Amino acid sequence: MKHLKTYLSALLIIFIAAACKIDNYPAPDARLYGTFLDVETNEPVEQDIIRGSTIEFIEHGYASQTKQVMIVKNDGTYRNNLIFANQYTITPVRGNFVPAEPQDVNVAGETKLDFKVQPYIRVKDAKIEKSGSKVIATFKIQQTVINNVRKIGLYAHPEPSVGEPMRTVLSETDINAATDPNKVYKLEIDIPSNSNNLKAGSQYFFRIGAIIDAPESKFNYAKAVRIAL
Amino acid sequence: MLFVLLTAVSCDNVLDKQPLDKLQGENLFSNPEGVKLYMANLYYQLPIEDFTFFRQGFNWNTGDPNNGGFAPAMITDEAVHTEFGDFIGNDDFQWWDQGYKLIRDTNILIDIIPTLDVTEDETKALVGESAFIRAYAYFALVKRYGGVPLITAVQKYEGDVEALKVPRSTEKETWDFVLKECDVAIANLADSWPGGERRATKWVAYALKSRAALHAASLAKYSERAPISGTAVDQKLVGIEKSAAADYYKAAIDASEAIINSGKFALYKPTPASPEEAAENYRKLFEDPNIAPTETIFIKGFARPGAGTGHNYGIWYQPNQTANGWPHPGRMNPTLDLIDAYESYTNPGQNAPIATTVAGNDVNDYNGFDPAKNYKRYDDPAGIYKDKDARLWATAILPGTPWKGQKIIIQAGFVKPDGNAQLFGGDPIKVGGTTIYPYGAADRTQYSGFDTWGGNNTRTGVSFKKFLNEGVNVAPGWNQTVSDWADFRYAEILLNYAEAIVESGTGTAAKGAQALNDIRRRAGHTKNIPLTIDNVIRERRVELAFENKRFWDLVRRREYHTLFNNRVRHALIPVLDLRVTPAKYIFIRQNIARLNPSTFDYKQYYRYIPGIGSNGLVQNPQY
Structure with a gap:
């Protein structure tokens, strides 16, 4: 009986250890930032941080095409320090500027992406x-x-x-x-x-x-x- | 050897045994009583926005019904909760899985009706009832999600999941389906049920069509007030063209007119002799809607106390003084915003904001007590409400008015003889040998306002009355209230009718005006007012207050984002003025204490669709 207990605990440890396989995916390793700039004056376009203009981005390589969103600070800048390095389709939407076209961007490391927009x-x-x-x-x-x-x-x-x-x-x-x-x-x-x-x-x-x-x-x-x- | 053989033989059909404690489908439907039983369950699942309807869902009276008493009215301008400052969240008012469960259960019945051995009349009734239930269910879905998958027959799984996935129909197709199902119900249902059962009749189906068509028409007319974009919009899964409004308004007018012209319905006690009488009639109508069979077109009963059969209005919303042992009463606090909407008898046809000062020009000043102002003074703590529409007196418990044999005391503090105000707490003071308490009485069981203790005292200045039964002391436990809910009232049909006429510019305006003024006459008004959209909406707000209509009115007319843009809701606080002897009451208009501003976003006009990862549907915009 004593032996059985030992074996059982050993078996349990083996089972648990087996589940400990390294399954950590890499963390988001890239950073994306930039500013909304007035296409004419080249000055930042002032924004709202809540219920303001948003940036929609779709990560390539997945079937779901899920839209993710970023918000913009009042001074017209934005920054995302936790984004995966990849190709993205990025579109500023529902904004205080004439609707802008989507653009395909390769985000890797420190990526700067300014949006030249025409404020209304x-x-x-x-x-x-x-x-x-x-x-x-x-x-x-x-x-x-x-x-x-x-x-x-x-x-x-x-x-x-x-x-x-x-x-x-x-x-x-x-x-x-x-x-x-x-x-x-x-x-x-x-x-x-x-x-x-x-x-x-x-x-x-x-x-x-x-x-x-x-x-x-x-x-x-x-x-x-x-x-x- | 023999034993093995016998054992094997006895195994015959062991897997085909019928359970003894459950009914099989064929047996259930072969017996009329079985069909009745099945039907009762479908009615139970019906998304009726009654006393058990909360943001968590319908029939919120089973399991643990404790949601703090946060009613749908508190997400509108009708009321706030004593404690919670919540506003609408993405997960609120969802009804997806339950909706399709009800639709599947109804489709099972619809598929089986032709095979039933019943008379032709009974078949017709079943066809009508099941169409009514499906119309009701799809109405509840389309007003939440826009266009949804139309499942019109039972789906069978035959090894291919993909075959079960039905894409969303457009929003217009979904509304048209709801109205078409109403028509099937109208064509097949009888005037009434022989035993007077609370089941769908032709008239209930007309009433549903009146409500649904008006909703669709308003969306078509006003969607452009809150434009949204995205895939669901591009595919017309949400949104209706403006041009569709005319047909929907006409459908609303026709359905309402059918009810009005039937001669079977009338307002309860339509010509009271005085506002006092009108208030009492109106109060009784909601205490027990069964007293008014001509007005209540469709009633949902709460027959006996208990899980699934009783509700909790009687415990949550009593004023603190009549809590009857319940630890957290007093939670429905009607707002000043609603109170202002009630007409006065002297100046009919207008909102009547409560003027608290002699000058009367400062109704938009919510900055609190100002010693320089000349406040109107009253002996009676409800004196400032004199001349207000009778329905206010029957909807809210006003300060100093009697309820269950007690005088309900609602007082926010006092102005000391030296002119300094002491509001919302502090120590009592002695004036001329008398002790004056900030909340109007010494003990916290003796008043019903402003003390934050337990979250039990109103913070708006009035307590709640509509639907509560003055004659019953509800036991302090879950689901002990058994008053019934009037789902469709004749008054709503009249208001739908008036609104459809004035909004579409069609129909007979004189009849619309009469519908509007008949309801006002029943509330003690004697001067008629013209048919305008403002008059109709004001009348809807006060007549249908707390009947869970306001939320959808703001949604369908696309007024939510305008009225709730950093919206601060207001209180009217009664204060004892000790600067004069004897002391009198003054009233201060101010922001409701401890409540954040609320904002309704465009995207919230549609709920998100759950489970798009597996059902593959197009999500609503911005979710």
Whole structure:
């Protein structure tokens, strides 16, 4: 009986050891990064980090053609440090720019891929200032397509990632028309009537945005501005 | 030798033995009682959005039904939960496997009907009922997923899995299938069942068609409000062309008109003498829908307490004071957003946002107590709600109103004699020898508002009343409530009718206006209002509040992403003002405490399709 026990445990160890075959696949070993650049000005195109433009990518060599997605930071840059070296079909989609074509990219090691896009709207001459008990934004709108501009807005949030999806206070105006590039638009937020969310002595980020009337379009922005109230 | 032989002989047919504790298919269907039994199970599986419908699914009253009492209304602008700040998630409101199980069970019956030895009338009824069930099931699928595989006969596995895979039909084909199945049901079902059984009739089938056609029509008309892209869109598996709206609206008008013109239905107590009477009539209608057989077209019963047969509204949603021993009551908190939608009697035909100050120009100010404001003061803590539509009084328990023999106390704090407000807790104070408690009473069993203890007290300023039975003290356990659910009410048909007329610009506008105003008359309104889409939608919100309609209304009209874009929902908090003697109540409009803003994304108009790895279907956009 004693022998049997020994044999059984030995057998068990052999079974368990047999399962220990090395089955570790290599970890993602490549990095993909880049920036959305305005095809005309070559400046980064401002984005939203949540519910903003997305990058869809399909890894080659698999039947399923599953779309994976990456999101973009507010400054228009993106980075994926955990991607497998391989061929990919990459498409920026549902963005604040004229739809871009898919491109086949070989990702290996440190791969830089910038997207040259035509933003729907450029927010020009943007200025945001505190004046008395108000925060006032003035700016011009330059649209690059013939669609209507749906609306413009001034958004505020305690975090620098402020935008239409991420704001605690907003001031919006519906436009629903084509815009004159020389017209100066003005939006203002009254501080006392938003005392819940804009507290004197704290600082907040303000950002001007505008959205074009196109399916699944996202907001275009000027850079966020930090203001102490 | 002989023994072996005998043993072998006795083995004959051992594998063909019938189990003694289960019914075989042929036996089940050869007996009318068996068919009835089978049918009862199909009805049980029907996706009725009743007291047991939650984001986890249907019939949520078996096993462990503990979901914290988080009702579908809390994902809309109707209510919030006392504690949870959840909004809609990808896994919510799924109904895929269960849907196809019901469809398969129905197809088994449909395939076997021609072989049954029953009378022609009985055959017709079976054909009608099974078409009704399939229409109901596909309606539940198409409003979640868009176009789905149409399985119209029992599938048999004959060694080839691929042969069982049916691709998705387009969304339009799926809606058309639902309406066609309704037509089959309408053509085959009788006016009523001889014993008055709660089974589908011609009129229930018309009611389903009215609801489904209006849903499809709204999608066709409004899908462009929330454009999406992807393979499923390219293949028309989701989305309907705008041009299809006209036919669907017409189908909704025709189906509703058939019910209206039948002369068999009417609103329960249509001409009350006063708003008070109207409130009591409306309350009773939901306490027990069986009292109004002309209004309730289709009822699902909850016959006896217990798993699978009772529900949990009676424990989750009582105000804290009448918890009757249940540890976590008070969880349905109707929002100020809903309260504002109820009309006032003096200014009918408009939303009537509650003005809390004498100036009355600050209904959009949610920044909290402002000592500089001249708040209206009331002796009666429900005084500010006077003049509001009777249905508010029957849908929510307002502060200071009686319920189950108690005065329900809902108070958020007080303004001290020195003018400083003390809200949401803190110590009691003494004023002129009297001790004043922040929540209106000394002990936590004696009030129903704002204390966070146990997550049992409303944080919106009112508690919930609709459907609750004032005369019954529900035992503090699972599935002990047995009130019945009215799935189709005549009032909904009238509202479907009015909406289809005003949205399509067809039909008789005068009749649509009458349908709208008949419902308002029943709620104590005496001045008619014109038929406009805003008036119809407001009326739907208040008349059908908490009947699990609002979620789908926001979906089908593609209003969710607009109304829930960083949406903050609101409370109306009653505060005792000690600056005056005797103390009076003031009210403050403010954001609901401890609740994050909620946002509805375009892609959430469709649920994701589970299991595409094995069923090979095209996934919905952005999943």
